[in-house]
Amino acid sequence: MKVVREETLPIREKADIVRIRQQVRAWTGELGFGLVEQTKMITAASELARNTLDHGAGGHVEIRDLSDGERRGLRLVFADEGPGIADLQIALQDGYTTGTGMGLGLSGAKRLVNDFEIESEPGQGTTVTITRWLT
């Protein structure tokens, strides 16, 4: 798998969520994603950026344009150095929240992408990786 292009954006304040949406919109547009696919990827990015800010005390996102043989896709890697998640299974349940949201951030984002990976340990921060392939 080859990374064609890469960009890192900070997630430090609420305005960064909007900036990330705009960048993901630009990248999905350039890659030629359809409107519904674009909307799903931007929405997933918005959910995960907010999680990084609210639960991970901020961090960053790496945006990667991927080329894998015939496939082309966009990967977003959200990383924070926050408190981490003790029980990933519970965190991924619909409606589970420690914050003020609907508890659909992680589970909702997972449904909007092709590949979803989460790595977390208490005290070690959290990394969420999502990928949508161009169809």
Added chain:
Amino acid sequence: MNSRIPILKIGSFLLASIQVELDDELAVSLQEDLTQAITKHGAKGVLIDVSSMEIIDSFIGRVLGNVAACSRILDAVTVVVGMRPAVAITLVEMGVGLHGIRTALNVDRGLALLREATERPAAG
């Protein structure tokens, strides 16, 4: 970004058209402004035009639900109008059903729905 979303009064209804990128703070201030405007004007209905919005995530979905819940308590009806099909598909796929929120395809139909919903049956 200290701008607010303008709220227009149309008869006994209020109209808020979201024409800018909605960040979380702006969404929360819209919720507060609309709730206060309902009381101030004794409004019977609220139209929220989301036709310019390219995405609605679960946070914004929750804010829309809160507006609907607050207005219900204040005896007003909320209708969300003009949602883009891609946004609707994404919300449903995420599991955000926007339960308890009335919707209409555009402002015209939203107004018609509000008139219908707020017309009191004649006494007697």
